Amino acid sequence: MRRFDMFVPENMAELLQFLDTHQFGVHVIANGTDLINRIQRKQVNPKVLVDLTGLQELKYVKKQNGLIKIGALTTISELIASPIITPRYDVMGEVARKFGGPSIINMATVGGNICSASSSEDLLPVLLVLTADVQLRNTHGERSMSLEDFVTGKRTTGLRPNEILVETGFPELDANSACSFEKVGMRNSLIIAFVNCAVYLRMDSKNRVVNEVRIAFNRVSGKVPQRARDTEKKLKDRTLDEQSLSDAVATLKGELKLTSDFRASDEYRTDVACTIFRRTLQSCVDKIPGEKIIV
Numbered sequence: 001m002r003r004f005d006m007f008v009p010e011n012m013a014e015l016l017q018f019l020d021t022h023q024f025g026v027h028v029i030a031n032g033t034d035l036i037n038r039i040q041r042k043q044v045n046p047k048v049l050v051d052l053t054g055l056q057e058l059k060y061v062k063k064q065n066g067l068i069k070i071g072a073l074t075t076i077s078e079l080i081a082s083p084i085i086t087p088r089y090d091v092m093g094e095v096a097r098k099f100g101g102p103s104i105i106n107m108a109t110v111g112g113n114i115c116s117a118s119s120s121e122d123l124l125p126v127l128l129v130l131t132a133d134v135q136l137r138n139t140h141g142e143r144s145m146s147l148e149d150f151v152t153g154k155r156t157t158g159l160r161p162n163e164i165l166v167e168t169g170f171p172e173l174d175a176n177s178a179c180s181f182e183k184v185g186m187r188n189s190l191i192i193a194f195v196n197c198a199v200y201l202r203m204d205s206k207n208r209v210v211n212e213v214r215i216a217f218n219r220v221s222g223k224v225p226q227r228a229r230d231t232e233k234k235l236k237d238r239t240l241d242e243q244s245l246s247d248a249v250a251t252l253k254g255e256l257k258l259t260s261d262f263r264a265s266d267e268y269r270t271d272v273a274c275t276i277f278r279r280t281l282q283s284c285v286d287k288i289p290g291e292k293i294i295v
């Protein structure tokens with residue numbers, strides 16, 4: 001049997017003080033849907049688990065200074081139930097509808113998803129294309145960094161041992177922009193994706209030319225979700241038509257570094273990635289009011 005101590009802070013000050021003075025073998029836990037599995041598989045061997053779930057002040061979704069801000073302890077179901085997450089932000093519903101099963105979306109926290117930092121985490125590509133940043137806090141204060149810089153590799157982040165993630169935030173979508181997410185696995189729930197894809201699209205005022213596009217896959221170059229920047233360049237400032245799309249798909253094929261495993265071959269993953277990229281882009285186009293372009 002594996003043994004560890006559990007510390008349950010009653011407030012933020014107590015938590016940060018504890019983390020500042022006890023760093024060796026200490027691991028914070030939110031709702032444990034990822035961490036408990038990893039402890040059972042002996043991938044993590046904590047001496048002390050520090051339970052964050054008492055920190056109710058980290059459960060919120062709010063708008064502030066043109067940003068949508070989400071507290072780290074907000075669960076996926078709380079996120080999509082928030083009145084801030086209007087149909088304009090249905091991308092969060094697209095994540096939730098294929099996220100684990102009902103019990104998992106009621107437990108999985110946004111902060112836990114980000115800090116798990118693996119290619120199985122579905123919020124990561126969405127937050128990447130929304131150019132999210134993260135707020136980190138310790139006893140000495142708070143600092144912020146982009147999510148892209150925060151996730152440094154598989155299961156590694158820029159979090160210091162005495163810090164926790166308190167919030168993520170991203171700019172509000174404007175009238176000419178939209179964000180969509182697609183995920184393909186063996187079935188629609190309780191599955192790790194073969195491939196997932198998030199796209200942010202901003203069209204010009206006539207809805208003809210791409211002002212800005214950001215594309216992220218969970219396996220662009222292996223282990224963590226990343227932007228497909230070369231593919232983005234093929235679409236920026238161009239009309240969405242068969243030519244620009246063929247150029248983008250050809251570039252995407254070269255940019256993806258997909259691997260074969262027991263779930264799927266790399267050829268199959270590449271085909272699926274190209275198909276869901278087109279579908280996700282079309283979904284963004286459909287969400288932007290105005291003239292419709294068929295891609």
Ligand SMILES: Cc1cc2nc3c(=O)[nH]c(=O)nc-3n(C[C@H](O)[C@H](O)[C@H](O)COP(=O)(O)OP(=O)(O)OC[C@H]3O[C@@H](n4cnc5c(N)ncnc54)[C@H](O)[C@@H]3O)c2cc1C
Binds near residue numbers: 030037104
């Ligand atoms: C059956 C099953 C299905 C799943 N399906 C999906 C799925 O479809 N899509 C998906 O994306 N994920 C899925 N997951 C993975 C998991 O549910 C998510 O990653 C979840 O968001 C993790 O949140 P948590 O609160 O449970 O994190 P925990 O397991 O408590 O923590 C995960 C990691 O984050 C760290 N951490 C948590 N919160 C903080 C914080 N505030 N500050 C600093 N570090 C922190 C912990 O130390 C730990 O390293 C699934 C898991 C299971 C068991």
